[in-house]
Amino acid sequence: MRAPQSVRFPERVPARDVHREVCLHTMATNDMSPGARALLTKLDLFAKLDPQARRTLAGLLDRPQVSYERGQDLMTQGALRRDSYVILTGWAARSKTLPDGRRQILSFLTPGDAVGLFGAITPVATSSVTALSDLTAAPFAPTAIVRTIARSPQLAAALVWAAAREQEIMGEHLVSLGRRSARERVAHLFLELWARLKVRGLAGGDQLQVPLTQQIIADALGLSVVHVNRTLRQLAAEGLLAVKRESVALLDIRQLHQVTGFDEDYLMHHAMPQDLAAELARLVTHGPG
Amino acid sequence: MRAPQSVRFPERVPARDVHREVCLHTMATNDMSPGARALLTKLDLFAKLDPQARRTLAGLLDRPQVSYERGQDLMTQGALRRDSYVILTGWAARSKTLPDGRRQILSFLTPGDAVGLFGAITPVATSSVTALSDLTAAPFAPTAIVRTIARSPQLAAALVWAAAREQEIMGEHLVSLGRRSARERVAHLFLELWARLKVRGLAGGDQLQVPLTQQIIADALGLSVVHVNRTLRQLAAEGLLAVKRESVALLDIRQLHQVTGFDEDYLMHHAMPQDLAAELARLVTHGPG
DNA sequence: CGTCCGTTTGAGGTTTCTCAACGAGGGTGG
DNA sequence: CCACCCTCGTTGAGAAACCTCAAACGGACG
Numbered sequence: 001m002r003a004p005q006s007v008r009f010p011e012r013v014p015a016r017d018v019h020r021e022v023c024l025h026t027m028a029t030n031d032m033s034p035g036a037r038a039l040l041t042k043l044d045l046f047a048k049l050d051p052q053a054r055r056t057l058a059g060l061l062d063r064p065q066v067s068y069e070r071g072q073d074l075m076t077q078g079a080l081r082r083d084s085y086v087i088l089t090g091w092a093a094r095s096k097t098l099p100d101g102r103r104q105i106l107s108f109l110t111p112g113d114a115v116g117l118f119g120a121i122t123p124v125a126t127s128s129v130t131a132l133s134d135l136t137a138a139p140f141a142p143t144a145i146v147r148t149i150a151r152s153p154q155l156a157a158a159l160v161w162a163a164a165r166e167q168e169i170m171g172e173h174l175v176s177l178g179r180r181s182a183r184e185r186v187a188h189l190f191l192e193l194w195a196r197l198k199v200r201g202l203a204g205g206d207q208l209q210v211p212l213t214q215q216i217i218a219d220a221l222g223l224s225v226v227h228v229n230r231t232l233r234q235l236a237a238e239g240l241l242a243v244k245r246e247s248v249a250l251l252d253i254r255q256l257h258q259v260t261g262f263d264e265d266y267l268m269h270h271a272m273p274q275d276l277a278a279e280l281a282r283l284v285t286h287g288p289g
Numbered sequence: 290m291r292a293p294q295s296v297r298f299p300e301r302v303p304a305r306d307v308h309r310e311v312c313l314h315t316m317a318t319n320d321m322s323p324g325a326r327a328l329l330t331k332l333d334l335f336a337k338l339d340p341q342a343r344r345t346l347a348g349l350l351d352r353p354q355v356s357y358e359r360g361q362d363l364m365t366q367g368a369l370r371r372d373s374y375v376i377l378t379g380w381a382a383r384s385k386t387l388p389d390g391r392r393q394i395l396s397f398l399t400p401g402d403a404v405g406l407f408g409a410i411t412p413v414a415t416s417s418v419t420a421l422s423d424l425t426a427a428p429f430a431p432t433a434i435v436r437t438i439a440r441s442p443q444l445a446a447a448l449v450w451a452a453a454r455e456q457e458i459m460g461e462h463l464v465s466l467g468r469r470s471a472r473e474r475v476a477h478l479f480l481e482l483w484a485r486l487k488v489r490g491l492a493g494g495d496q497l498q499v500p501l502t503q504q505i506i507a508d509a510l511g512l513s514v515v516h517v518n519r520t521l522r523q524l525a526a527e528g529l530l531a532v533k534r535e536s537v538a539l540l541d542i543r544q545l546h547q548v549t550g551f552d553e554d555y556l557m558h559h560a561m562p563q564d565l566a567a568e569l570a571r572l573v574t575h576g577p578g
Numbered sequence: 579c580g581t582c583c584g585t586t587t588g589a590g591g592t593t594t595c596t597c598a599a600c601g602a603g604g605g606t607g608g
Numbered sequence: 609c610c611a612c613c614c615t616c617g618t619t620g621a622g623a624a625a626c627c628t629c630a631a632a633c634g635g636a637c638g
Contacts, residue, residue: 096464099550104467106460118453120565126457126555143568146446150572153439160438163452164407168415170459171395175385177466178393178511182594213616222467224595229618245603261388266415276409279432283439471626502584513627518586534635 035061035086035138041200042112043158047272050284053155060148061086061138068131070211074115075129083139084116090135091211095219096127105220107170108132108193112200117159120145133211153283157276161268168266177222180260182231185221188260190241190248195264206250324350324375324427330489331401332447336561339573342444349437350375350427357420359500363404364418372428373405379424380500384508385416394509396459397421397482401489406448409434422500442572446565450557457555466511469549471520474510477549479530479537484553495539 032040036058043049049057065088068074074085077097092109106127109115115129120142149156172192176185193210197203212220218228235241240256242249250256272280321329325347332338338346354377357363363374366386381398395416398404404418409431438445461481465474482499486492501509507517524530529545531538539545561569 096460098464098468102468104464106463118449118456120562120568121450121453122457122554122557122559123562124554127460143564145449146442146565146568147572149438149445149449150442153435156438156445157435160407160434160449160452161410163449163456164410167407167452167456167459168411170456170463171385171416174395174459174463174466175387175393177463178508179387179391215616219467225617226596226619227594230594233618265411265413268411270411273409273412275432276435279409279435283436504584514585515587515628516626519626522586 032058033061033138034065034088034136035063035140038088038112038138039086039114043155043162045199045269045271046158046161047154047277047280049158050152050154052284053152053158056148056152056155060140060144063139065136065138067136068134070131070134072131073128074131074137075119075125075127077125077128079125080123081116081119081125081142084114084119084142084145085137085139087111087113087115088136088138091132092129092135093132093216093220094127094129103219104222105216107166107173108220110196110200111202114162116142117145118163132216154280157272157280161272165268168268172266182221182223182227183235184260185223186217186228186231186235187240187256188262189217189221190250191253191256191260191262191264192267194250195267195269199267199269206253207247208250209247211246321347322350322427323354323377323425324429327377327401327427328375328403332444332451334488334558334560335447335450336443336566336569338447339441339443341573342441342447345437345441345444349429349433352428354425354427356425357423359420359423361420362417363420363426364408364414364416366414366417368414369412370405370408370414370431373403373408373431373434374426374428376400376402376404377425377427380421381418381424382421382505382509383416383418392508393511394505396455396462397509399485399489400491403451405431406434407452421505443569446561446569450561454557457557461555471510471512471516472524473549474512475506475517475520475524476529476545477551478506478510479539480542480545480549480551480553481556483539484556484558488556488558495542496536497539498536500535 032054036054039061040049040054040057043057066085068090074092075081077095087109089111092113092115093105094107094109094115095103095105097103109129115137116125119125145159149159169192172188176188180188190208194203194206194208197208203209214228214232215225217223217232218225221228223231232241232243236243240250240252240259242251256262321343325343328350329338329343329346332346355374357379363381364370366384376398378400381402381404382394383396383398383404384392384394386392398418404426405414408414434448438448458481461477465477469477479497483492483495483497486497492498503517503521504514506512507514510517512520521532525532529539529541529548531540545551560566
């Protein structure tokens with residue numbers, strides 16, 4: 001058994017101005033809270049939500065937004081659940097910690113992502129969610145999700161889509177940890193984050209702002225910090241990417257794709273398929289009968 | 290980059306009589322198809338479904354069951370999706386394969402589990418589902434899930450619970466691949482399977498029937514077959530478990546728990562929490578208004 | 579009786595880890 | 609303003625875990 005390389009998440013470090021802006025689609029969102037808009041931006045990738053769905057969404061997220069500093073927990077493994085959130089600005093990580101301190105990051109959460117969306121289902125949190133940068137979030141009651149599902153079938157379908165998308169990302173993550181080399185894991189992670197951010201307008205060109213320390217990358221990829229460092233430097237030496245303070249430039253995307261066999265289909269950037277849309281439309285017009 | 294150790298899944302091998310029986314709870318299930326009963330058995334862990342939910346479930350699964358031989362795909366990565374299924378008897382594995390042949394198993398599917406439950410969302414399958422033993426399954430149309438969600442809020446909540454539970458299992462799997470040693474991974478896998486089967490009445494005592502070859506275990510745990518073999522033999526030598534043909538006996542459960550820090554809470558064997566149940570009941574009685 | 583699939587074992591190699599130390603930057607307090 | 613932390617990144621050296629290759633074994637089945 002190896003000793004834990006994992007280290008506490010950073011705490012009480014002042015803010016940096018990474019990604020404080022949520023990119024909003026040009027819809028009539030004036031009447032909505034920031035939380036509703038952020039979630040809408042994401043769900044909109046899947047389907048244009050109808051007025052009923054948008055009202056329901058607005059009703060769900062009508063509480064004032066809250067702020068967290070880098071290193072604080074929005075949710076703590078083993079503790080009773082409190083609120084659920086939609087992230088407005090900043091990054092967070094969902095992680096699990098073993099009794100001896102080893103830590104594994106399960107997923108990265110970016111603006112528009114939900115924290116504990118289905119959290120009402122277990123009273124005690126099985127993972128922690130920690131702010132990786134200073135962040136703001138829109139809180140909502142965990143049980144409200146049930147009401148939401150019942151009130152708008154379209155919204156329910158969109159939420160299921162969001163859950164399925166998350167599962168796809170976790171699946172690809174599982175492949176990385178189980179079958180990819182350190183080099184492939186690192187390259188794959190950056191390609192994924194780049195693709196995720198780009199589709200929401202949070203990254204442009206080949207540049208990408210990420211508030212990730214090498215320790216955090218290590219905990220996400222199941223590697224030691226030392227080896228992440230060496231891998232990063234090797235990829236940089238080959239001219240594939242350039243790492244600065246808290247940003248990364250993907251210099252040779254074609255070759256990065258080749259290194260990892262990256263195929264962004266699993267991220268599901270696409271709209272609802274035809275048959276599903278038809279089924280939903282029928283329901284919305286004629287009722288569930 | 291390591292060469293692929295992964296090997297094709299076994300094919301066309303005759304059936305073995307492992308787990309051909311689904312344990313049914315003692316409810317009035319006479320009017321339901323086998324598929325509906327199997328899924329009900331699982332969803333029942335979460336909440337006693339009301340008549341409306343049970344009617345909807347029966348309507349979803351009214352097609353005749355189908356059979357697959359060991360090694361056949363119920364769903365193939367990269368191919369267009371066909372039906373979704375509820376597994377009735379036998380085991381399956383969901384896996385992803387890299388271009389060079391390396392394979393990672395994402396999850397094991399046992400009776401009552403759904404294949405491609407949310408599959409309508411992507412037209413092309415991002416993973417394969419392969420029969421690990423001969424199996425039978427109840428098919429349903431992928432888009433039917435939308436109707437189901439709209440017709441019964443209780444069923445919708447139960448399905449969300451099932452999805453959340455799956456995500457928890459994947460999360461723990463991620464911890465294994467990222468931060469646990471081979472020894473811990475193997476012990477953890479068996480404890481998980483044992484707990485999952487026991488709660489549905491598919492395993493008794495410390496014995497557990499699993500149609501897993503060492504190659505399959507390796508592909509699930511991100512290890513080589515050779516190392517799985519050595520790890521298995523080491524655990525056996527220490528008297529922690531005994532592996533026979535296709536069954537495993539957990540000889541020292543206390544120490545196995547200690548080896549892995551296993552805590553079965555993440556499997557969510559429990560019923561719906563109080564507040565969620567109350568919320569749902571209100572909806573069912575008063576409507577979503 | 580031969581073949582096939584899965585398991586087992588040996589030997590040597592590679593990746594990744596641990597331990598340890600140093601450097602660079604930024605914030606903080608004297 | 610400078611000295612001192614503290615965090616994070618970087619580098620070296622040796623060790624451990626795990627992998628590959630190769631070969632042999634055993635049971636099941638034709």
